[in-house]
Every structure is written in structure tokens, then in C-alpha cells.
Amino acid sequence: MSNVPVAVVTGSNKGIGFAIVRALCKQFPGDVYLTARDPGRGQEAVAKLQEEGLRPLFHQLDIDDLQSIRALRDFLKEKYGGLNVLVNNAGIAFKVHDTAPFAVQAEVTLKTNFFGTKNVCTELLPLMKPYGKVVNVSSMASSSALGGCSRELQQKFRSDTITEDELVELMTKFVEDTKKSVHEKEGWPTTAYGVSKIGVTVLSRIQARMLNEKRKGDHILLNACCPGWVRTDMAGPKATKSPDEGAETPVYLALLPSDADGPHGQFLSNKTVRTW
Ligand code: NAP
Numbered sequence: 001m002s003n004v005p006v007a008v009v010t011g012s013n014k015g016i017g018f019a020i021v022r023a024l025c026k027q028f029p030g031d032v033y034l035t036a037r038d039p040g041r042g043q044e045a046v047a048k049l050q051e052e053g054l055r056p057l058f059h060q061l062d063i064d065d066l067q068s069i070r071a072l073r074d075f076l077k078e079k080y081g082g083l084n085v086l087v088n089n090a091g092i093a094f095k096v097h098d099t100a101p102f103a104v105q106a107e108v109t110l111k112t113n114f115f116g117t118k119n120v121c122t123e124l125l126p127l128m129k130p131y132g133k134v135v136n137v138s139s140m141a142s143s144s145a146l147g148g149c150s151r152e153l154q155q156k157f158r159s160d161t162i163t164e165d166e167l168v169e170l171m172t173k174f175v176e177d178t179k180k181s182v183h184e185k186e187g188w189p190t191t192a193y194g195v196s197k198i199g200v201t202v203l204s205r206i207q208a209r210m211l212n213e214k215r216k217g218d219h220i221l222l223n224a225c226c227p228g229w230v231r232t233d234m235a236g237p238k239a240t241k242s243p244d245e246g247a248e249t250p251v252y253l254a255l256l257p258s259d260a261d262g263p264h265g266q267f268l269s270n271k272t273v274r275t276w
Pocket of ligand 1: 010011012017063090091228230234235
């Protein structure tokens with residue numbers, strides 16, 4: 001088994017994830033895994049970074065596929081005995097003008113952004129080594145979507161006692177409510193992406209609390225963040241930040257020094273803790 005520290009970035013064959021891998025290859029003292037659901041796209045991305053003189057490693061990972069997540073988990077367990085840095089970056093967004101029914105957009109978006117990310121956490125968080133760092137890439141869209149929720153939902157999503165099961169129930173209810181076209185009446189905003197990222201931010205707050213309760217002595221720091229508005233296939237060419245600039249806050253959180261006792265359980269943008 002290797003004693004080399006290891007970092008994994010989900011959805012890193014392009015966009016912000018690719019830039020996070022690039023930065024980690026330069027700054028993280030260990031093995032950095034670029035992961036992609038499609039091995040061809042993944043290997044192509046690895047080759048691009050190799051041309052820059054960097055040495056990322058590759059592992060397949062489709063966060064929608066539990067078998068794929070578990071294969072990565074078993075690989076990390078066997079080769080490294082755990083994991084030091086996990087960046088949950090993979091995500092999707094329908095384009096504004098997409099004509100797919102809202103209920104379809106809700107189901108598909110929540111499937112990857114919330115349920116996929118949650119499944120990765122369920123399988124990989126137990127592998128986190130002491131002083132490990134977990135970064136969940138959320139979005140400012142989570143804050144604005146929270147503002148568009150009913151008072152009752154806002155209270156639930158801001159609660160310091162909400163459980164992961166309760167959050168899963170709420171995210172499932174959103175999808176069901178869209179299918180019945182009662183989501184607005186039930187207090188939801190009309191943004192599937194925004195609700196999926198509420199899920200990611202609230203999940204991060206819950207997971208940080210669980211780490212405090214169950215693994216206090218291990219000094220693991222877990223946070224959610226927004227990368228900013230970044231020029232990628234998701235956000236388009238008009239966005240204000242380059243992918244490398246978008247990677248800055250996630251990389252800052254992934255490389256917090258081992259003597260740092262925070263941030264933990266926070267939502268950050270531009271390396272600054274934001275009020276949830
Ligand atoms: P992007 O260029 O579209 O890249 C998304 C990445 O996620 C791709 O590598 C994609 O792989 C991967 N992915 C999608 N579904 C996946 C799955 N099921 N399993 C594994 N990988 C999957 O988007 P981006 O702008 O870099 O976004 C990265 C993250 O930042 C997302 O979580 C996004 O919500 C968040 N974010 C972005 C912005 C922005 O302005 N760009 C703002 C706020 C938050 P494929 O190539 O196979 O599709």
C-alpha cells in the first residue's frame with residue numbers, strides 16, 4: 001500500500017474540475033486523480049496536462065453510477081488505504097432555453113448534482129484520512145434559490161439539526177412536486193439547478209456536523225463553495241472568470257494547512273465565508 005497522499009477531483013475532464021486538477025498537480029504533494037465518466041475524454045484531458053509537464057493520474061468515475069463510485073472506493077482503499085483530498089466538482093445544468101419539461105429538468109439535475117454527489121460522499125467520506133479536506137462545489141445559485149423558497153423551507157434548509165435523511169426527503173419531494181406541477185404551491189423556487197445546489201450546500205453543513213460528532217480528533221475540514229461565474233461549457237463564453245480563476249476557491253479549501261481549524265461546514269465564494 002502506498003503512503004503517498006492522494007487527491008481526487010470528480011468531473012475533471014474539462015471546465016473548473018480540469019483547472020482544479022491542474023492547480024493540485026502543481027501544489028498538492030501527492031498523487032492527483034483526474035476522473036471522468038468517459039475514459040476517452042478523461043485520457044485526453046490527462047494528455048493535455050502532460051503536455052504542460054504535469055503528471056495527473058486517471059480513474060473512471062460516473063457519479064450517477066453506484067458501481068463506478070464503489071470501484072473507485074475499492075481502488076483507493078487498496079492502493080492508498082484512504083483519501084486525503086476529495087473535490088466534488090461534477091455537475092450539470094440545463095441551458096436556459098432548453099425545452100425539456102421542468103419536471104424532467106428537475107429529476108435529471110437532482111440526480112447528478114445532489115444524489116450523485118451524496119452517493120460519492122457516502123462511499124468516500126469514510127475513507128478520508130486525518131487532516132483530510134473535502135470540497136463540495138456548490139453555487140451562489142444555492143443562496144438565491146434559498147431566498148426563493150417559502151419561509152418554512154428556508155427554515156428547514158437553515159436548520160442546524162436537519163439530518164441527511166430529512167434533506168434527501170426534501171430533495172425527493174421537490175422532484176415529485178414538479179411532476180405534479182405543485183412545486184410553486186409547495187414553496188419551491190422554479191430553478192432545478194438552484195434547488196440541486198441548495199441540496200449540495202445543506203449536505204455539506206450536515207456532513208461537517210457529522211464529522212464534528214463522530215471524528216472530531218481527525219481534523220477533517222469539509223466545506224461547500226461557489227467557484228464564481230466561470231467560462232466553461234456550462235456557463236458559456238460571457239462569464240467573468242477563467243477556469244483557472246474559478247479553481248482558486250476550491251483549491252484554497254482543498255489545500256488548507258494542517259494546523260487550520262477552519263473554515264469547516266461553511267459556504268464560501270472568493271475564499272470568503274458567506275452567510276447561509
Ligand atoms: P462543465 O464545463 O460542464 O464541466 C462539468 C464536468 O462534470 C464535466 O467534466 C462533466 O463530464 C462532469 N460530469 C457531469 N455529469 C457527471 C457524472 N454523472 N459523473 C461524472 N462527471 C460528470 O461545468 P463547470 O462549469 O466546469 O462546472 C463544474 C462545477 O462548478 C459544477 O458543479 C457546476 O455546477 C459548478 N459551478 C459552475 C459555475 C460556472 O459559472 N461555470 C458557477 C457555479 C458553480 P462530461 O464531459 O462527461 O459531461
